[in-house]
Every structure is written in structure tokens, then in C-alpha cells.
Amino acid sequence: MxxxxxxxxxxxxxxxxxxxxxxxxxxxxxxxxxxxxxxxxxxxxxxxxxxxxxxxxxxxxxxxxxxxxxxxxxxxxxxxxxxxxxxxxxxxxxxxxxxxxxxxxxxxxxxxxxxxxxxxxxxxxxxxxxxxxxxxxxxxxxxxxxxxxxxxxxxxxxxxxxxxxxxxxxxxxxxxxxxxxxxxxxxxxxxxxxxxxxxxxxxxxxxxxxxxxxxxxxxxxxxxxxxxxxxxxxxxxxxxxxxxxxxxxxxxxxxxxxxxxxxxxxxxxxxETDSKAVHDRTKQFVFRAHSLDKLELVARVLQARDRGAAMIFTRTKRQADQLTKDLDERGFSVRPIHGDLNQVAREKALKAFRSGKVDILVATDVAARGIDIDDVTHVINYHCPDDENTYVHRVGRTGRAGRTGIAITLVDWEDSERWKSISAALSIGIPEPVETYSTSEHLFEDLNIPRDATGRVSIPARAASNTSSTETATGDAPAAPAKAKKPAGRKRQRTRGAKRAPDSPETSPSASGEKSDAPRRRRRRRSGASSENASPQSGSTAASPTAEQ
CATH class of the missing domain: 3.40.50.300 (P-loop containing nucleotide triphosphate hydrolases)
Structure with missing residues (x-):
């Protein structure tokens, strides 16, 4: 050579x-x-x-x-x-x-x-x-x-x-x-x-x-x-x-x-000598799944013991968004990537996926082109690919550069003929997928899923950490008293000896009867709260809290 x-x-x-x-x-x-x-x-x-x-x-x-x-x-x-x-x-x-x-x-x-x-x-x-x-x-x-x-x-x-x-x-x-x-x-x-x-x-x-x-x-x-x-x-x-x-x-x-x-x-x-279009190191599983049970089934697959980074393919952008939302609500660390996202959002999603901050990417076919990440262990076709070329490109996201991978395809009943065509074109040899549910024994055995796996997982440690830090930033102990001090201060300014203050608030600073008290009394009289010839009792009432302050 x-x-x-x-x-x-x-x-x-x-x-x-x-x-x-x-x-x-x-x-x-x-x-x-x-x-x-x-x-x-x-x-x-x-x-x-x-x-x-x-x-x-x-x-x-x-x-x-x-x-x-x-x-x-x-x-x-x-x-x-x-x-x-x-x-x-x-x-x-x-x-x-x-x-x-x-x-x-x-x-x-x-x-x-x-x-x-x-x-x-x-x-x-x-x-x-x-x-x-x-x-x-x-x-x-x-x-x-x-x-x-x-x-x-x-x-x-x-x-x-x-x-x-x-x-x-x-x-x-x-x-x-x-x-x-x-x-x-x-x-x-x-x-x-x-x-x-x-x-x-x-x-x-x-x-x-x-x-x-x-x-x-x-x-x-x-x-x-x-x-x-x-x-x-x-x-x-x-x-x-x-x-x-x-x-x-x-x-x-x-x-x-x-x-x-x-x-x-x-x-x-x-x-390869037999013209296979998919890597020999990629194990291919095909299951006939019910549309109402797919989410539950995928949630269990994502808990397989040997799973690393995973990519899930949907047929449309809307389906990608919905599946991302559903998996997120079930506790998985997941992001979508499709053509409706702006470039900044797409780059952020890929960066998080490459760095491991997010270990599940839900993608459409076009958006997934160029995602070259060697440690993707699982590819899941949530919807059956349209043809054999699409299948090859999807499954090619795993088993890269000499590594092993697992490809899982979920086939609805209405996609049976489409899948038969793909299987025949690529010599996959599974024209009739086995009927599979989220509770099927062979699903757990084939994909090494723990027996106690359910459709939900606890929030990942990094997500919990982020939540805690968010709560600390927005509602921690120091913040609450800070909010309480303002009304407490206003209450002290507006009361005199635990009694309700006159209509016009006072801010007299001295208890010694300084001349500065006179303008305040004049302002009170101009407001009409009392007559110009206020009674001595009323004047003493006003002076008493001033002295306390």
C-alpha cells in the first residue's frame, strides 16, 4: 500500500x-x-x-x-x-x-x-x-x-x-x-x-x-x-x-x-464480504411495539446497565420535542436537536451531549448528520426509518471507530411493510419483529436491563445539584429576612409607641423638642388632619413617640 x-x-x-x-x-x-x-x-x-x-x-x-x-x-x-x-x-x-x-x-x-x-x-x-x-x-x-x-x-x-x-x-x-x-x-x-x-x-x-x-x-x-x-x-x-x-x-x-x-x-x-451496510460490532434489535407503550419501553431501555450516550430518532421535529419533554419529566437528562432550533441552541445541545452533561439526544434525521461522537453506545429508532439509507445513517451513529454499539428499532403495526423492505434491502434477517412490551421478559434479557427498572428514574445528581443551587440563589435563608426587613422598617416609621400614626407620616429625629419639630407640625396642620388650634393633648400625643424615636 x-x-x-x-x-x-x-x-x-x-x-x-x-x-x-x-x-x-x-x-x-x-x-x-x-x-x-x-x-x-x-x-x-x-x-x-x-x-x-x-x-x-x-x-x-x-x-x-x-x-x-x-x-x-x-x-x-x-x-x-x-x-x-x-x-x-x-x-x-x-x-x-x-x-x-x-x-x-x-x-x-x-x-x-x-x-x-x-x-x-x-x-x-x-x-x-x-x-x-x-x-x-x-x-x-x-x-x-x-x-x-x-x-x-x-x-x-x-x-x-x-x-x-x-x-x-x-x-x-x-x-x-x-x-x-x-x-x-x-x-x-x-x-x-x-x-x-x-x-x-x-x-x-x-x-x-x-x-x-x-x-x-x-x-x-x-x-x-x-x-x-x-x-x-x-x-x-x-x-x-x-x-x-x-x-x-x-x-x-x-x-x-x-x-x-x-x-x-x-x-x-x-x-464487508457480505456487503452489510451496518458495522458487525453493532448489535441490532428490532421490536414490534405499541405506540401507547413506546415511551414506557424506551424509559426502561435507557436504564440498561451498559448504556452510555444514547441517540433517539424521531420522524418529525414536533415528535422530538414531545419525546424530550416526556423523558425529562421521567427524570432523564435529555436534549432535542432539530431544524427548528436556532443555531445557538443546537450548538449548546451538542456541546452538552459531547461533554456528558446530557447523555440522551433526541434528534431528527437531518439534524443528526455530522454528530461524530465515538462513545454513543445506543441508538434507538423511536419511529421506523423511511428507507434503508436512513436506517444506515441512523444506526451509524453507534459502533464507530472500532467500538461496539446497540441499535434498537421500534416498529409500529402500520410500518410493517416499510420495515420488511428495509430488512430485505440490508439483509438484516428480521422481517417480522417480535411483539414486545415494556414488561416483556426478553426485553430485559436482551438489553441487560435491571429487573427493578421502571418508567421513571430519580433526578440525576447533576440535575439535583443544579436545582439546589437555583433554590439557593432565589430563596435561601438570607433572602427571606431581607424581604421582611423592609415592611418592618416601614412599620416602625409609621407607628408611635405601637399606636397608629396620624394620616401624615412623621420622621422627627429628636426627642429634645428641637426646632425641626415645628415644620412637621405645620405640615400636619396643612394636611387638615387637625385644626390650627390643636389641643395640648393632641400635641403631646405627637411629641411622645418622637421622643421614643
């Missing part, structure tokens, strides 16, 4: 025969991308267990990138990286296909950074690479990954040295901070189609210097209707460029897209 050999079709990785299921050219196959295209299908199982995969250094990646990856604990390549890096480093166009969580980001990110930093064009602050992604969350994640991998890669000039600058461009954030970053100079742009087009049309984003273009999660961009925007963006990028397209699934429209924008690409697929 450390070398390349060239044939009349272009570059091809020097892979041993036992690692390749097939390498061929074709003209009419469903996976074709042109007369000279070729497909490389690798046995991912063979690429992991039987042999030691090559390191990034062995594949020729520059030392600064290797060093940054090493600090993250990343030494050797995954299957998709092992196959794509030799092609991508050479500048060839390619289509990279692998299941979610198999390392597609570094599959294009590492060669992108390598080529940008070693290219002939100087890094003068004009964008040299463009990565287009479908969602804001994925934009943030990819930017973070590329930034961490490039933190030692030099750029700039001898007079003004710096490292590679990677900038995220996406909607929901002020234009000013993004235009300011572009004005300061950026080497790699990661963005969503809409905001990229806006800034390009306004003249803030210059794409004429881009030499590497990447379409990540291309199938999702097609599903979201971004194809016209992608065509406009790529039309503004020089034709002499390297284009890489990465995704977990490859529906027909993706092939059409590749014919339009890629030049004789190599289609690389890293997959």
Missing part, C-alpha cells in the same frame, strides 16, 4: 489480491461513473483483522500532519483511508464509499491538507480547498477535525509565518464574523451550500484559487435539494482541480452527479 503503480486507466493502489473483492472497468453497470471509471471494492474485514494496516506516515503523508494525528491517538488507517489515500495524494478524482463512522473525514481531509500545503500555489490567504457538507453540525465537526490535523502544518511567508487556516461557513451565524475571517485570509473552507453561495455572490468568498473540492455526505445533500446549489458552486471553481465525493450510500443521482463533475473517478468501496 505504500506505493503506486500507473496503468492506462490511471493510478491504482498496490493492494494485495486477498484484500480486493473486485477491481474492474465497466460501461453500463449501475455504479459506473464514465467509460474510463473503475471500482475498487475492498473487504473491510480483511483490511482490519488479518493484517496490520499501514500508517499515515507509510502512505507518504507529511510529517506535521502525522504528528498531529499521533497526538490524537491516530496512528494507522481505516479501510477506506487505506484505499483512498494513495489515490487522493496523487491528485486523482475519486468516489469514497464506506459506512458511517469508518473514517471518511480523514479519508479526504488528510490528502486535502497534504496537497494544499505542498502545492505549487503559495498559501496567501486565498482559499485553496473547498469542502461542501449538508448540515451545520457536520460543518462544525469537519472543521474541527481538519483544524486539529493541520495545527503544525506551516503556511504564510517567512516574514509572517502561520499554520493552515480552516474556516467554517454556515448559516445561522452572523455574516460579519465569517466575512472578517475571509478578509484575514483562509486556506481551507468548510461550508454548507446556501451560505457559501451567498458569500460567493457577494464577493467575499473567492473560489478561483481552489484546487481541491470535496463533496461530503453527497447523498444527503441530494436528499435536501442542494443539487442546484452544488452545481453553481462547482461552476465557480476552476475546472483543473481534484474532486472527491464521499458518502455512506450511493444512490443513482450520485452517480449522475459524479459523471458531471468528476473526471474518470475511481469508485472505492470499503465493505
Amino acid at each position: 505504500s506505493g503506486l503503480h500507473r496503468d492506462r486507466r490511471g493510478y491504482e493502489p498496490a493492494i494485495t489480491e486477498r484484500h480486493i473483492l473486485s477491481t474492474f472497468t465497466h460501461d453500463s453497470d449501475a455504479g459506473t461513473t464514465g467509460d474510463s471509471s473503475k471500482t475498487v471494492i475492498a473487504d473491510a474485514a480483511a483490511l482490519t483483522a488479518p493484517h496490520l494496516t499501514p500508517s499515515f506516515a507509510e502512505l507518504g503523508v507529511r510529517e506535521e500532519i502525522v504528528r498531529a494525528l499521533h497526538e490524537q491517538g491516530i496512528e494507522r488507517t481505516f479501510a477506506i483511508q487505506e484505499l483512498t489515500l494513495p489515490l487522493a495524494l496523487s491528485g486523482s478524482d475519486l468516489i469514497g464509499q464506506a459506512r458511517t463512522g469508518m473514517g471518511k473525514t480523514f479519508g479526504f481531509g488528510v490528502p486535502l491538507l497534504h496537497r494544499v500545503s505542498t502545492g505549487a500555489a503559495p498559501l496567501d490567504g486565498t482559499p485553496r480547498a473547498l469542502v461542501v457538507v449538508p448540515t451545520r453540525e457536520l460543518c462544525i465537526q469537519v472543521t474541527k477535525d481538519l483544524t486539529s490535523a493541520s495545527k503544525y502544518v506551516p503556511a504564510g511567508t517567512a516574514e509572517n509565518p502561520r499554520t493552515i487556516r480552516v474556516q467554517a461557513i454556515y448559516g445561522g451565524r452572523p455574516y460579519e464574523e465569517q466575512t472578517s475571517a475571509l478578509s484575514a485570509g483562509v486556506d481551507v473552507i468548510v461550508g454548507t451550500p446556501g451560505r457559501l453561495l451567498d458569500l460567493s455572490s457577494q464577493g467575499h468568498l473567492v473560489l478561483t484559487g481552489v484546487g481541491v473540492a470535496v463533496l461530503d455526505e453527497a447523498d444527503e445533500m441530494l436528499d435536501l435539494g442542494f443539487l442546484p446549489d452544488i452545481e453553481k458552486l462547482l461552476s465557480r471553481v476552476p475546472e483543473q482541480r481534484q474532486t472527491m465525493l464521499f458518502s455512506a450510500t450511493m444512490p443513482g443521482p450520485i452517480i449522475t452527479l459524479s459523471r458531471t463533475f468528476l473526471r474518470q473517478p475511481t469508485h472505492v468501496r470499503a465493505e
Whole structure:
């Protein structure tokens, strides 16, 4: 794998025969991308267990990138990286296909950074690479990954040295901070189609210097209707460029897209020998559940002994909000994430989920794209996915990067036919899910749920702590007397020897009959509370409490 050999079709990785299921050219196959295209299908199982995969250094990646990856604990390549890096480093166009969580980001990110930093064009602050992604969350994640991998890669000039600058461009954030970053100079742009087009049309984003273009999660961009925007963006990028397209699934429209924008690409697929679309390390459970019992069932599943972070998928935004509310009332630490939330709220939810402050995320399909968290142990399909591609993307949130995971799908009676189609397409082998309730014995056994688990849990310690601190801030002991002192003070000011004061309040400070008492008596007389010739008794009554004060 450390070398390349060239044939009349272009570059091809020097892979041993036992690692390749097939390498061929074709003209009419469903996976074709042109007369000279070729497909490389690798046995991912063979690429992991039987042999030691090559390191990034062995594949020729520059030392600064290797060093940054090493600090993250990343030494050797995954299957998709092992196959794509030799092609991508050479500048060839390619289509990279692998299941979610198999390392597609570094599959294009590492060669992108390598080529940008070693290219002939100087890094003068004009964008040299463009990565287009479908969602804001994925934009943030990819930017973070590329930034961490490039933190030692030099750029700039001898007079003004710096490292590679990677900038995220996406909607929901002020234009000013993004235009300011572009004005300061950026080497790699990661963005969503809409905001990229806006800034390009306004003249803030210059794409004429881009030499590497990447379409990540291309199938999702097609599903979201971004194809016209992608065509406009790529039309503004020089034709002499390297284009890489990465995704977990490859529906027909993706092939059409590749014919339009890629030049004789190599289609690389890293997959299991039986073409499974879901990781072998992910245990899949499918239950036929009643809609009225789903919440109770999920509440018990969330109490499984080995559960870490969990993601629950709903079909609609409203369902996500309602399920979040229901689980929160039952004592779970949960947040929603969907398209109706503003960007700040979505980022806060993801930050809380990544940090562990919240261990359950209720999401819709689109919002969940780009959530790259390795320690998600459970994925729950609260509603049956619409198709097999949606199922693959949902379940791909767990069992990532060599870890194990559990995927649970709840199928309503009305979704029976839809599930049969998904099961058949992915060879799951469970066309008829077993009928399951929140009290079913097999549910507790299969998912390692404690026998005494109920539909509610006690408030987590962190939530109780937050509640206590809130109560202390708003109703602690010092606050109550502070409120009581004011009426007590007013009472002392308005009474004289525990007797009711005259209608007009007095504030006489002295008990010695100072001259200051006279104006107060005059004010009292002007108010009409007594006649000008007040009786001595009434005057003594007024003077007595003054003396006490």
C-alpha cells in the first residue's frame, strides 16, 4: 500500500489480491461513473483483522500532519483511508464509499491538507480547498477535525509565518464574523451550500484559487435539494482541480452527479464480504411495539446497565420535542436537536451531549448528520426509518471507530411493510419483529436491563445539584429576612409607641423638642388632619413617640 503503480486507466493502489473483492472497468453497470471509471471494492474485514494496516506516515503523508494525528491517538488507517489515500495524494478524482463512522473525514481531509500545503500555489490567504457538507453540525465537526490535523502544518511567508487556516461557513451565524475571517485570509473552507453561495455572490468568498473540492455526505445533500446549489458552486471553481465525493450510500443521482463533475473517478468501496451496510460490532434489535407503550419501553431501555450516550430518532421535529419533554419529566437528562432550533441552541445541545452533561439526544434525521461522537453506545429508532439509507445513517451513529454499539428499532403495526423492505434491502434477517412490551421478559434479557427498572428514574445528581443551587440563589435563608426587613422598617416609621400614626407620616429625629419639630407640625396642620388650634393633648400625643424615636 505504500506505493503506486500507473496503468492506462490511471493510478491504482498496490493492494494485495486477498484484500480486493473486485477491481474492474465497466460501461453500463449501475455504479459506473464514465467509460474510463473503475471500482475498487475492498473487504473491510480483511483490511482490519488479518493484517496490520499501514500508517499515515507509510502512505507518504507529511510529517506535521502525522504528528498531529499521533497526538490524537491516530496512528494507522481505516479501510477506506487505506484505499483512498494513495489515490487522493496523487491528485486523482475519486468516489469514497464506506459506512458511517469508518473514517471518511480523514479519508479526504488528510490528502486535502497534504496537497494544499505542498502545492505549487503559495498559501496567501486565498482559499485553496473547498469542502461542501449538508448540515451545520457536520460543518462544525469537519472543521474541527481538519483544524486539529493541520495545527503544525506551516503556511504564510517567512516574514509572517502561520499554520493552515480552516474556516467554517454556515448559516445561522452572523455574516460579519465569517466575512472578517475571509478578509484575514483562509486556506481551507468548510461550508454548507446556501451560505457559501451567498458569500460567493457577494464577493467575499473567492473560489478561483481552489484546487481541491470535496463533496461530503453527497447523498444527503441530494436528499435536501442542494443539487442546484452544488452545481453553481462547482461552476465557480476552476475546472483543473481534484474532486472527491464521499458518502455512506450511493444512490443513482450520485452517480449522475459524479459523471458531471468528476473526471474518470475511481469508485472505492470499503465493505464487508457480505456487503452489510451496518458495522458487525453493532448489535441490532428490532421490536414490534405499541405506540401507547413506546415511551414506557424506551424509559426502561435507557436504564440498561451498559448504556452510555444514547441517540433517539424521531420522524418529525414536533415528535422530538414531545419525546424530550416526556423523558425529562421521567427524570432523564435529555436534549432535542432539530431544524427548528436556532443555531445557538443546537450548538449548546451538542456541546452538552459531547461533554456528558446530557447523555440522551433526541434528534431528527437531518439534524443528526455530522454528530461524530465515538462513545454513543445506543441508538434507538423511536419511529421506523423511511428507507434503508436512513436506517444506515441512523444506526451509524453507534459502533464507530472500532467500538461496539446497540441499535434498537421500534416498529409500529402500520410500518410493517416499510420495515420488511428495509430488512430485505440490508439483509438484516428480521422481517417480522417480535411483539414486545415494556414488561416483556426478553426485553430485559436482551438489553441487560435491571429487573427493578421502571418508567421513571430519580433526578440525576447533576440535575439535583443544579436545582439546589437555583433554590439557593432565589430563596435561601438570607433572602427571606431581607424581604421582611423592609415592611418592618416601614412599620416602625409609621407607628408611635405601637399606636397608629396620624394620616401624615412623621420622621422627627429628636426627642429634645428641637426646632425641626415645628415644620412637621405645620405640615400636619396643612394636611387638615387637625385644626390650627390643636389641643395640648393632641400635641403631646405627637411629641411622645418622637421622643421614643
